[in-house]
Amino acid sequence: MYALLTGCFWLAAAAALDRRELLRRGRKKELVLAAAIGLAGLLLFAAHGLHVPLPNPLDLTSLFRGGKTG
Amino acid sequence: MKPIGNGRISARQFKIMIVFSLIGDSILILPNLMGNISHQDAWLSQLAAIACGMALAWAYAALLGRLGRLSFVGAWTALLGRIAGSALGLVYAYGFYAMVLALLAEISLFMRAQMMRETPAEAIMLAFLIVIAAGLRYGIETFARTSELLYPIFIAMFLFLSLCLLPQIKADQLLPIAGAGMPQIAEGSFLSFAYGFLESAVLLMLTPYLEDDRKAARSAIFKGFLTGGLMLFLILLLCVLVLGPSMMELKHYPTFQLAQRIEIGRFLERLEALLTFLWIVTVFYKALLYSFSLQKTISEIARLQDDRILAMPLCLLMLAGGMISVPNIAAYNELIKAQFPYYDLILYLGGPLLLLLLLAIPAARRRLEARQPRAG
Amino acid sequence: MRKRMRICLVLSCLLLLSGCWSRRELNDLLVVLGMGIDWVDGQYLVSFQVVNPSEISSKTKGASRAPGTLYQGRGNTIFEAARSLTTQAPRLMYLGHLQLFVLSEEIARRGVASVIDSPLRDNEARMDYNVVIARGATAAEILDLYTPLERLPTYSMQQSLRTSERSWAPTVAVTMSDMINKLSDDGQQLVLTGIEIEGSRKQAGRPSNLTGFRPAASYNYRGIGAFKGDKLIGWLNEKESKGFTDLTDNLDSTSIELPCSPTGYTGIEVTSSVTRLMPRLRDGKPEFLVKIWAQGDVVENACSMVDFNRDATFVDLEKRSENIVRSNAEAAIRWAKRHETDVLGFGSALAKKHPAYWERARDDGNSSGFSQAAIVFDIDVVIRKTGTIGNSVKPKE
Incomplete structure (x- = not known):
């Protein structure tokens, strides 16, 4: 719960701080990308807060050593 | 806010940021890691690492000269074309993201082990990320100038730490010199080379912002590598001389133990909380530079005109990632021992060297020159 | 309006400054x-x-x-x-x-x-x-x-x-x-x-x-x-303990008592003492040279016949002090050998000087190998002063 709140608060702050840049004409790509990243972050954070089992993003680093783990 | 392209950093700021990112989290984790491998010869390992680091500095400096106003990822895109370049860019974006997550885990584990036991990791990461977000939103020029402000304080505190420990030195803890054996010393120096020097490769993402004097920038790399390497050397030497190899192996954060050891008379003691400034600053700058590179890479892939608005969403993504990525200290140790050396080698040694080799071909060089952005 | 909002924002930051999470x-x-x-x-x-x-x-x-x-x-x-x-x-x-x-x-x-x-x-x-x-x-x-x-x-x-x-x-x-x-x-x-x-x-x-x-x-x-x-x-015991601190170079100052008559003693204050443990290999066997340099002063004297004006007296006192220092050290070493525990750090000194030999000895399960090692002493005590007087008060016959 707290994670959802923190995340929403964070995004609200982002929107408030950057609203002028976000809504500028001809910057649609920026807006979409920012929203997508923000929502992804919010979803992940909320899922973590709700104890949903999530894959570890750092597990991918094992690809650099040819997929072997440990 | 100024549009991008206007941020400019001087050679001196460039050098300082290299020093900070080189010392980074190494100042905290290297003494323990190297103590476990090369024992009392950790300082020898570090000397070897500095020698390799200077060779690396040469390679990076050469690359810096070739890149012009393109960043490292930008140069790859220019050479390989949009699709292949973007794919490679995504690999690097992931790499930068993983590094920030590891640094967040590092600082929260440290704070929770040594200073604030009951504070939740979220709170520490959040506090850290708020500052990173602020840094990203203000832009590179601002945080480069801030580094210039912090540097004298950093050096002064570092010297203070070193000088105050002089009375505690026990010279015989160095013996037997080179007793750990050459393979162990080499292994230790590889760790320092990877975590310190290779992970400074992030400097290659700053090329679009450098002032035009490329000669000064190249010598800044050498100076930065040497300064940072020597400071790590001094820390490792003090760890061996003051704490002894057993304590280095036992405690997770020997550098913190060093700060605890300061005791001059019965009044100048218990300074560790103050000296924590040292590694907070370096870890912060390393994380900031990597976040900045992540933001820069994404904006280059998507060809954004303004990348600063990504700052806040990216930081939220890092906060979420930081929470789910490192469940405990064993996972972290496993990560830095088994995964990160390969990650460093491939991304920050393999990538730049390959690019340098490619740019030895005149056709490739011409292609790169044709795609230089106009001077802004 | 904007300014006021900023001020509110800054002031609200103060709420966070009341202390850190785990403050005590x-x-x-x-x-x-x-x-x-x-x-x-x-x-x-x-x-x-x-x-x-x-x-x-x-x-x-x-x-x-x-x-x-x-x-x-x-x-x-x-x-x-x-x-x-x-x-x-x-x-x-x-x-x-x-x-x-x-x-x-x-x-x-x-x-x-x-x-x-x-x-x-x-x-x-x-x-x-x-x-x-x-x-x-x-x-x-x-x-x-x-x-x-x-x-x-x-x-x-x-x-x-x-x-x-x-x-x-x-x-x-x-x-x-x-x-x-x-x-x-x-x-x-x-x-x-x-x-x-x-x-x-x-x-x-x-x-x-x-x-x-x-x-x-x-x-x-x-x-x-x-x-x-x-x-x-x-x-x-106390004698062995004294030998121990001397051998491990922890000792700065101590007291040595030398008998000068059946009931009286001359008291020496050791004012500084430096010990070096030097391991060496002789014919493939470890040998330890213990060097002790000590300085002392005469601080007490119960026998009026001891003549501090003669050089020979000092030589004699130094020699006897050296013997006491040596016997303390030997007692500590004997104790350690008897119990086969290397409290004196001989093995560690050997490991620092001759790591290869130490490695072999330890692998042979001979880590308490110092119990067979020869130990050679080189003790040098120098007595410099006799306090503010020379000879002791001589009572009338």
């Missing part, structure tokens, strides 16, 4: 100065001596209440014992100012490695407190003692330990970090000084202990306890 204010803490661990019925009995802040401030006079309070808890882990105390004590224990860590002899004989894990793991405790072994008393009894002069007994004990190491010799002040190094380095065994209570045990923990000129009970450091691995195996 002074009035939430019990400052632990001494910690004692006993082994009772298969459990740890942990005693914490905490300071009573109001009693040690200089304004209050007279010992209406004790300067500290002793809390005791039991548990299977030290942490359990400490936390069980919350039912008796108003606040949580704070270990950041720990000065003295007392282990009971039984714990020391059972092995200390498991006991020191907890204070080592803790983030509050620093590594600079001293560790001692309670001899002939429980650790709790050591911490339950009124001491004269210093109101805080642990402070008194810590200072006494440090002073006696420097200027008397048969004690070693081992801090927690030394202890870790000695436990894990090979070629070096742990030693800890013993502390005992002299006098009336019953009076020790009462204010009446201090009503007379002579305290009814007081602490006393006696003997150095030698370990093998993490287990206490025996005690060095």
Whole structure:
């Protein structure tokens, strides 16, 4: 719960701080990308807060050593 | 806010940021890691690492000269074309993201082990990320100038730490010199080379912002590598001389133990909380530079005109990632021992060297020159 | 409007500054100065001596209440014992100012490695407190003692330990970090000084202990306890202890007594002493050269016939002092050889000088190999002064 709140608060702050840049004409790509990243972050954070089992993003680093783990 | 392209950093700021990112989290984790491998010869390992680091500095400096106003990822895109370049860019974006997550885990584990036991990791990461977000939103020029402000304080505190420990030195803890054996010393120096020097490769993402004097920038790399390497050397030497190899192996954060050891008379003691400034600053700058590179890479892939608005969403993504990525200290140790050396080698040694080799071909060089952005 | 919003934002930041998450204010803490661990019925009995802040401030006079309070808890882990105390004590224990860590002899004989894990793991405790072994008393009894002069007994004990190491010799002040190094380095065994209570045990923990000129009970450091691995195996007596501190170069100053008549002695104060342990290999066998350089002054003389105007007297005194220093050192070495425990760090010196040989010897299971090694002494005592007078007063015939 707290994670959802923190995340929403964070995004609200982002929107408030950057609203002028976000809504500028001809910057649609920026807006979409920012929203997508923000929502992804919010979803992940909320899922973590709700104890949903999530894959570890750092597990991918094992690809650099040819997929072997440990 | 100024549009991008206007941020400019001087050679001196460039050098300082290299020093900070080189010392980074190494100042905290290297003494323990190297103590476990090369024992009392950790300082020898570090000397070897500095020698390799200077060779690396040469390679990076050469690359810096070739890149012009393109960043490292930008140069790859220019050479390989949009699709292949973007794919490679995504690999690097992931790499930068993983590094920030590891640094967040590092600082929260440290704070929770040594200073604030009951504070939740979220709170520490959040506090850290708020500052990173602020840094990203203000832009590179601002945080480069801030580094210039912090540097004298950093050096002064570092010297203070070193000088105050002089009375505690026990010279015989160095013996037997080179007793750990050459393979162990080499292994230790590889760790320092990877975590310190290779992970400074992030400097290659700053090329679009450098002032035009490329000669000064190249010598800044050498100076930065040497300064940072020597400071790590001094820390490792003090760890061996003051704490002894057993304590280095036992405690997770020997550098913190060093700060605890300061005791001059019965009044100048218990300074560790103050000296924590040292590694907070370096870890912060390393994380900031990597976040900045992540933001820069994404904006280059998507060809954004303004990348600063990504700052806040990216930081939220890092906060979420930081929470789910490192469940405990064993996972972290496993990560830095088994995964990160390969990650460093491939991304920050393999990538730049390959690019340098490619740019030895005149056709490739011409292609790169044709795609230089106009001077802004 | 915008400006006002910013001001509000900045002011709201102040709310965050009230302190950090894990802050612990002074009035939430019990400052632990001494910690004692006993082994009772298969459990740890942990005693914490905490300071009573109001009693040690200089304004209050007279010992209406004790300067500290002793809390005791039991548990299977030290942490359990400490936390069980919350039912008796108003606040949580704070270990950041720990000065003295007392282990009971039984714990020391059972092995200390498991006991020191907890204070080592803790983030509050620093590594600079001293560790001692309670001899002939429980650790709790050591911490339950009124001491004269210093109101805080642990402070008194810590200072006494440090002073006696420097200027008397048969004690070693081992801090927690030394202890870790000695436990894990090979070629070096742990030693800890013993502390005992002299006098009336019953009076020790009462204010009446201090009503007379002579305290009814007081602490006393006696003997150095030698370990093998993490287990206490025996005690060095005073002579051996002196030899031990001299050999390990901990000694700065001590006293040497030379008989000059059937009942009288000449007293020498050693003012500085430096020891070097030099291992060497001779025909593939280790040999240790022990070099001791000491300087001293004559501080007392009971025999009027000793003539300090003659050079030969000094030569003679130096020679006899050297013999005493040597016999102390030999006693310590004999003890260590007899018990096959390398408390003197011969192995460690060898490992530092000849790592390859040491490696081989250790692999052959010969880590206590020093017991066969030859030990050669090179002791040089120089006596320089005789105080403010020359010869002693000669009474009339």
